[in-house]
Amino acid sequence: DAGITQSPRHKVTETGTPVTLRCHQTENHRYMYWYRQDPGHGLRLIHYSYGVKDTDKGEVSDGYSVSRSKTEDFLLTLESATSSQTSVYFCAISGLAGGTGELFFGEGSRLTVL
């Protein structure tokens, strides 16, 4: 299994509170991604990183910010959580962006916003 650890794995929070999810990898892969997975929508890209301090938006980035200060860590922050952000969040890593670059996913972080 690819060395990806997500924390926390489960979190319940209230509307308006800040939340940070952490993704830690031991593979030294350049590319890191945050996805959310919802019934009826599948996997959707929130933000991604192509190197330390290099990040870009995905298709559903509103309400989320990210940071990558070290190769191994990619943080996803919800500045003020809303109920629409209740979801399962997956971190993924890849050694290549193009071609057959395989995504390796973490186990997921299940977030409930009340």
Place this chain on the structure above:
Amino acid sequence: QKEVEQDPGPLSVPEGAIVSLNCTYSNSAFQYFMWYRQYSRKGPELLMYTYSSGNKEDGRFTAQVDKSSKYISLFIRDSQPSDSATYLCAGKGRQGGSEKLVFGKGTKLTVNP
């Protein structure tokens, strides 16, 4: 229209059946096509990928892409209860100077012993 469309199922088959999972896509820039398998409460894992049109076989699994009709298929022969999972198709290609990867919504498969 979503760039990758996939029937969410669910699909329930008896053990030993041949399973056919299908997707359509609309983005002509897609050159790589993948199938990911996701067990319940786990992250997706890559099952197979194909480049452009054609078939690729790996044991009981065959991936097929028809670019003329923009159709992606995964066939599972002699299906086993351990194949019960959600299967996600995905298309990938270079667009606007960056790589774009789009997943289908996933089809939930149950193989009954």
